[in-house]
Amino acid sequence: MSSQPTTALIILGNALFLQPSDDVLSLTLFSRDDFSKCFSGDGNKATIEESSIETLHIIVKSTDFSNMYDPDALISLSKFVKSGCGTVSVHLLAGEWGQPGMEDVDVVKTSLIMAGLRLDSLEERDDGSKILTGEKTSDENKES
Incomplete structure (x- = not known):
């Protein structure tokens, strides 16, 4: 069995601002439709095991948000x-x-909550960028 990455970076549109290391899965998507299925293994996307990612970063420019970010x-x-x-x-x-x-912040907050994540923080950067972070606390409410 191959080693699974524990960090994933999903870049929506042209928002690349860093070069990830080899142990980070990095995906750049140019279609909103690819966002929800980017870990499914279809086509050129990655196959990831469930419950394997410790840190997921989703990065999008403010001008691409409405066209690229899919709250669902x-x-x-x-x-x-x-x-x-x-x-x-x-x-x-x-x-x-x-x-x-x-x-845009409200859309992200709602999507984090709808995904079963607890909203941890909203960080505002000096340049006006915002980072919203949610934590997955447990699967105890998940039906078997």
Whole structure:
């Protein structure tokens, strides 16, 4: 059995701001439809085991948010995040193209909660970027 990465980075659109290391799964998506199924192994996407990701970062520019961010995708992706220690951080990037609005923040908050995550923090950066982080506390309410 091959070793599974414990960190995943999903970049929506042209928001790349770092070069991930080899032990980080990095996916760049240019279609909103690919977001919810990016760990399913279809086509060029990655096959990830359920409950194997400790840290998931989703990165999107404020100008790409409405076209690329699918709030329902987190519901599909949350099964890949480890219970009790897994976190999901959504990075709303600001810059010369604009800043994320509070309506975008509200959409992300709602999607984190709908995915069964507890909202941990909302961090605002000096440039106007926002990072929302949720924690997957347990699967105890999950039906067998």
